[in-house]
Amino acid sequence: MLSRTAGNLYWLGRYVERADATSRLLGMGARMTLVPGASSRDDWQSVLDAAGVQRPETSVSGRPEALQALLLNPDSGSSIHSCMQLARFNGRAERTALTSAMWDALNDNWRRFDGMDYRAASRALPDHIDFAQRWAGAFRGAMDTTMLRNDRYGFIRLGSHVERAAMTLRLLEVKYLVLLPERDVIGGGRDLYQWTSLLLASSGLRAYHHLYKGDFAPWNIADLLALNRTFPRSVAFCLHEVNTTLAGLAEAYGQSHPCHEMSAALDTKLSTATMNDIFADGLFEWVSETLHDVLSLSNLIRDAYGF
Amino acid sequence: MGPPGAVRPPYELVAQWIEDTGMALLDLRAKEAEALFRRVGITFAVYGEGGDPERLIPFDLVPRVFGRSEWDRLDRGIRQRASALNAFLYDVYHRREFLRAGHMPEDLVLQNPAFLPQMIGFDPPARVYSHVVGIDLVRMGGDDFAVLEDNCRTPSGVSYMLENREIMMRMFPDLFSKGGIRPVDTYAEDLRRTLEDVAPPACKGQPLLAVLTPGPYNSAYYEHSFLADQIGAELIEARDLFVRDGRVWRRTTRGPQVVDVIYRRIDDDFLDPLTFRPDSLLGIPGLMHAYLSGGVTICSAPGSGIADDKAVYTYVPEMIRFYLGEEPILPNVQTYRLSDTDDCAYVLENLEHLVVKEVDGSGGYGMLIGPKATVQEREAYRKRIEADPAGFIAQPTLDLSTTPTLCGGAIGPRHVDFRPYCLVGKQIRLTPGGLTRVALREGSLVVNSSQGGGVKDTWVLTDDSLC
Numbered sequence: 001m002l003s004r005t006a007g008n009l010y011w012l013g014r015y016v017e018r019a020d021a022t023s024r025l026l027g028m029g030a031r032m033t034l035v036p037g038a039s040s041r042d043d044w045q046s047v048l049d050a051a052g053v054q055r056p057e058t059s060v061s062g063r064p065e066a067l068q069a070l071l072l073n074p075d076s077g078s079s080i081h082s083c084m085q086l087a088r089f090n091g092r093a094e095r096t097a098l099t100s101a102m103w104d105a106l107n108d109n110w111r112r113f114d115g116m117d118y119r120a121a122s123r124a125l126p127d128h129i130d131f132a133q134r135w136a137g138a139f140r141g142a143m144d145t146t147m148l149r150n151d152r153y154g155f156i157r158l159g160s161h162v163e164r165a166a167m168t169l170r171l172l173e174v175k176y177l178v179l180l181p182e183r184d185v186i187g188g189g190r191d192l193y194q195w196t197s198l199l200l201a202s203s204g205l206r207a208y209h210h211l212y213k214g215d216f217a218p219w220n221i222a223d224l225l226a227l228n229r230t231f232p233r234s235v236a237f238c239l240h241e242v243n244t245t246l247a248g249l250a251e252a253y254g255q256s257h258p259c260h261e262m263s264a265a266l267d268t269k270l271s272t273a274t275m276n277d278i279f280a281d282g283l284f285e286w287v288s289e290t291l292h293d294v295l296s297l298s299n300l301i302r303d304a305y306g307f
Numbered sequence: 308m309g310p311p312g313a314v315r316p317p318y319e320l321v322a323q324w325i326e327d328t329g330m331a332l333l334d335l336r337a338k339e340a341e342a343l344f345r346r347v348g349i350t351f352a353v354y355g356e357g358g359d360p361e362r363l364i365p366f367d368l369v370p371r372v373f374g375r376s377e378w379d380r381l382d383r384g385i386r387q388r389a390s391a392l393n394a395f396l397y398d399v400y401h402r403r404e405f406l407r408a409g410h411m412p413e414d415l416v417l418q419n420p421a422f423l424p425q426m427i428g429f430d431p432p433a434r435v436y437s438h439v440v441g442i443d444l445v446r447m448g449g450d451d452f453a454v455l456e457d458n459c460r461t462p463s464g465v466s467y468m469l470e471n472r473e474i475m476m477r478m479f480p481d482l483f484s485k486g487g488i489r490p491v492d493t494y495a496e497d498l499r500r501t502l503e504d505v506a507p508p509a510c511k512g513q514p515l516l517a518v519l520t521p522g523p524y525n526s527a528y529y530e531h532s533f534l535a536d537q538i539g540a541e542l543i544e545a546r547d548l549f550v551r552d553g554r555v556w557r558r559t560t561r562g563p564q565v566v567d568v569i570y571r572r573i574d575d576d577f578l579d580p581l582t583f584r585p586d587s588l589l590g591i592p593g594l595m596h597a598y599l600s601g602g603v604t605i606c607s608a609p610g611s612g613i614a615d616d617k618a619v620y621t622y623v624p625e626m627i628r629f630y631l632g633e634e635p636i637l638p639n640v641q642t643y644r645l646s647d648t649d650d651c652a653y654v655l656e657n658l659e660h661l662v663v664k665e666v667d668g669s670g671g672y673g674m675l676i677g678p679k680a681t682v683q684e685r686e687a688y689r690k691r692i693e694a695d696p697a698g699f700i701a702q703p704t705l706d707l708s709t710t711p712t713l714c715g716g717a718i719g720p721r722h723v724d725f726r727p728y729c730l731v732g733k734q735i736r737l738t739p740g741g742l743t744r745v746a747l748r749e750g751s752l753v754v755n756s757s758q759g760g761g762v763k764d765t766w767v768l769t770d771d772s773l774c
Contacts, residue, residue, distance in 0.1 A: 003558040004547050093523045096536045151560065253561050305560045 005097060006155045007307025008090040013159025015087035019080045020136035021167040022070050023129045025051055026080075028201035029066055030125055035193045050167075050174040050201075053078050067121050071128060072113060080132045081113035087139075097152050101142035108135060151252055155305075157245050162298050165238035168225055169291040171201055172235075176284045179218040195221055202233045222283065223275045235290060236270040242297070243267040257304030262297050266290075316772035317374035321711070324482060325369070325718060334716055337368050340474050365761035366471060367712050368478075371723060371743035374771035377450060381727070382737055384452070384636030387627060389440040389729040392459055392614045394630035395623075396436035399613060400426045405629055411622045412646075416613060420667070423575065423610035425582060429599055432505040433733050436608040438570075439465075439498070440729040444637065446708035453640045455724060457623065459614040460607055461572050464742040464762075465728045466530040469494060469537070471764040472740070487773040488766045491740040495537035497730050502538070502568045504732030508601035509554060514567035516540035517557065519548075521573050521589075531572050540570065545577070550593030553602040568604045575609045617666040617700045618644060640705060646697035654701040655692065658685045661701045662752075663692065676752065678704055707752060710763070712745055722746045724754050725765065739767035 029047035044066040049055065053069050053076075061069075073079040077086065091098055091106045098106075112131065113121075121128060140160075147153050172179070178194040195216045199205040204224055211228065212220040228234045243263045250256045270290075278286045314322045325333065344363050373381070398405050399416055406413045416422055441462025443455040472491050476483050499516065506514035518540050520531035535542035547557050548566065556563040571578065579594040580587045597603045613619060621642045624635040643650040643661075654661055663675040675688040692699050709720035727741035743763040744754035754760040 001560045002541060002543065002547050003560055004544065006560045089523065095532055096542070249560075255561065306558045306562075 001151055003306035005094055006151070006305045007302070008094045009097060009152055009155040010159035010301070010307065012087050012090040012094070013156035013161075014163040015083045015090065016136050016139050017160040017163040018078075018167070019083035019087065019132050021164065022051055022078065022080050022083065023132035023136075024201045024203060025171075026066070026070055026125065027129050028197045029063070030129075031200060032193060032197045033063065046174050050171045051078055052170055063122070064118055067118060067125070071121050071125075072116055072118070074113075080128070081116075084110055084113070084132075084135065094152075099142065099146040101146045102139060105135070105138040105142045108138065151249060154245050154249050154252075158242060158301060161238040161241040161245070162294060162301070164233060165235050165242070165294050166291065166298075168202060168233055168235050168238070169287055169294065171198065172222070172225055172287045173284070173291060176287060179222045179283060180279075192216065199224075204231060204233060207231050219275055219279075222278075226278065226287075227270065227273060227275065229271070236273075239263070239266050239270055239294070246301070257300070259297060259300035259304045262293075262300055266293055266297065317372040317377070317766075317768055318711070320482070320487070320773040321370060321372060324479070325711075330716060330718075333368060333713060336478050337366075337713060340366050340368060340478060343474055343477070344470070364467065365747055366474070367721075367745055367747075367761050367763045368475075369711050369713050369718065370475065370764040370766045371710050371725070371745075372766045372768065374768055376771055378739060378767045380450075380636065381444070381452060382739070385440075385442055385727050385729050385737055386735050387631065387633060387636055388442055388454065388457070388623065389437070389731055389735060391623065391627040391630050392440060392457060393434070393436055393731055395626045396459070396608070396611055396614055397434050398630070400429065400610065405626065408629070410625050410629060411619075415616075415618055415646075419613055419616060419619075421575070421610065421612035421616060425595060425599070426608065426610040431608045432507060432604050435505055435606075435731050436611045437614065438501055438505065438606040438731050440731060441465075441726050442637075442729065444725045444727070445640070445705060445723075446725075447640075448706060448708065453638050454620075454623070455640055456617060457614060457620055458726075460574075460612040462726065462728060463527045463530055463572075464726060464744075465494065466533040467762045468728070468738070468740055468742050468765065470533075471762060475764045485773065487769050489739040489769060491738050494728070494738040495534075497736040497738065498534070498570075499538040499540075501730040501732035501736060502540075502570055502604075502606060504734075505604050505606065506567050507598075507604045509603075510567040515565060516568045516570065517543045517566045519543055519545065519569050519571040519573055521577070525572075527572065534570070541566075543569075545573070545589055545591050548591045548594070550591060550597050550602075553597055553600050555591065555594065555597050555603040566603060568606060570606045575612060578605070578609060615667075617642075617664055617668070618646065618697070621700065640702050643701040645692060645699045645701065650701075651692070651696045654699075655689060658689060660704060662704055663688060663699050663701045666698055666700055676704070704752070710743075710745070712747070712763075714747065714749075719749065721749070722752050722754065723763070740765045 025047050029044050032043040042060055044062050045055070045060050048061050048066055048069060051070055069076065069078060071080050074081055074085065076082050088106045088110050091103060095103060109131070143153070143156065175194070175198050178198070195218065196205060198221060199208050202225060208221065208224055211224060224231055225234055227236045229236055229240065231237055243266070246260050246263050250260050341363060344366060395405060399422070405411060406416060437459035439462055441458035443458070444452050445455050447453050468491055482488070502516050503514050516538060518531050518535040520528060520542060522528065522544050525531070532542050541557065543557055548555055549558070555566045555569070557566050576583050577587060577589040579592060580590045581592045582595040583590070594603070595609065598605050621639065621644055624639055627633055627635045643654050645651040645654055654663065658675070659677045661677045663677070665673045668674060675685065677685065680688070707722040707724070710723050711718045712721040714721065723743050723745045725741055725743050727737065730736040743765045745761045745763055746752055746754045747761045
């Protein structure tokens, strides 16, 4: 396969995933601001931080800026609009590598956000969020049911899991304060709404109740998002998928690269870690270090396959 | 169409079919066809004009039909012309016998921007320069066809020939079930063989073919990916390739792999920045060196574009006599060379009756259609001609033939032209069919897709009539 094809498929996977994750972040922001006292908190700013959008130097961003950056901006690579365009563009460049069902899914209503203004976006925000999730879901479903399990499949899958791991890690990075154990409280009490919105942003509210029962405990929430091996948005789950996919490619090509070594090491690290160790060393430090590792791994994957 | 009310024999089946199907159902089918095209992604891209950047070329359900004897003559004429054009290209880059014999002014070749001095003395594999020759034809009334222009560099549109037929077969299987319409799907196989015919000397085994595209933003990107798919070639961009040890390699997930034959759909200027445009970031550095030393074949050969020049076109009938010793089967449309002072004076006096074209123009841009232009437009164009007469040719407005076309719920006459695609490798291969373009606006003569033209399926019958 051409390296460029591999690159396009990898980024296709990343952009679909990013559109999906960004829609969850927007949902989290919209929900948090419904709680009394929202205006005094930097809820939208935290949403933008979690999406990795550069902070303006002087002002703190509110809802209009957040919707502009995460929904409407046609060029940023962060907004749902531009993620959809970029995913489709990458897919179109590899039109013949996709099944027609996948292409249909990418094509569905792809110009929905063209020229949309803030008012139209804000008025129907829940619809837009639903749409983005259905759009990403339709693509994944089509991929799951129609695509050959070959190297092409592998590169899309690599992209989507690298992106998902990074998104979850950024969410943890932004919200780590509310996940510190009680004794480490920085600056006073935390609200239930912070925990539930965090779980909503990662579609983990139900999963949490299934797995941990009882009251919310920040310890458990961190465990779900970081280490749980059954929760598909956890860092450990995503990196395990990345490792399995890379191992498959190494076998198919009969070639192994530095990315394989690093991915295997990361997978091991996450499967043996416990929340005790992580909190002992510092949650924030662990999250930052792992995020850094994921981005390095992404670069190694690109080096290995030449895109 | 011929005399009012009369159906020419090849169209009898179509007339019968339209009557049996009825306009209401035809209209419905037309909408279904459009949905199919959209779904398959058969679009051409128009960026920078606003609106939908991916547009459909309107597809007309009523086919254009050639009877057997009509086609047999066209077939001979097309092959003849494709051979002569390739012989001319070889000659231009070797002994220039045609020029020495005084058949054509030397400057027209040597001063032409499409002429590439780097190609002088080089023998491309099988001595073929233009491997896909697209010849634009019009019917002049009766059974007389004439050539409007030649496209030796990278004629586009062949994917429509194939897709239009697929859609027609899918929507109207009954029409095809009698077996009287010759298939066109041999084209892909023939193109593959043609490209394999011209593998470079360095290639020892099965040649690896690649289609070189400028990328997804190009208007014909769909066609590039379609063709790559059809002939089992890799669809590549310049940035996928590099040159090492006199050969061309593509970057793959398994490391570098060699490419033998490049069917390029980009212009000469963007092939190799070392040779053509040192300022360009596009292209593959060293490609020309690899080509000239036999490490790779480029199709069409760099420098083939000289045969597309509209002033050179006027000499093609003479080329046929000179190289092949035959009389041209397909004449040119009468053409005035504005480099000739008498012709130029005549044209300037008769602008309102003539079509004037830039010699290196294409796509229907930059031409003056005298009878349709305003006085101001004609005067503006006159100034351009006076500034550089040799940059233009003129042709009478043609009494182009029309064919029946579905428009606004009725069948009406619309002007058409026709582009067959002649493949030249170790032998010449011609698919019975081609691209029929139709000017969908009533009375319009411009069939280019960039200017509101549409396309039709083109049938070549196994007989002169199927009824």
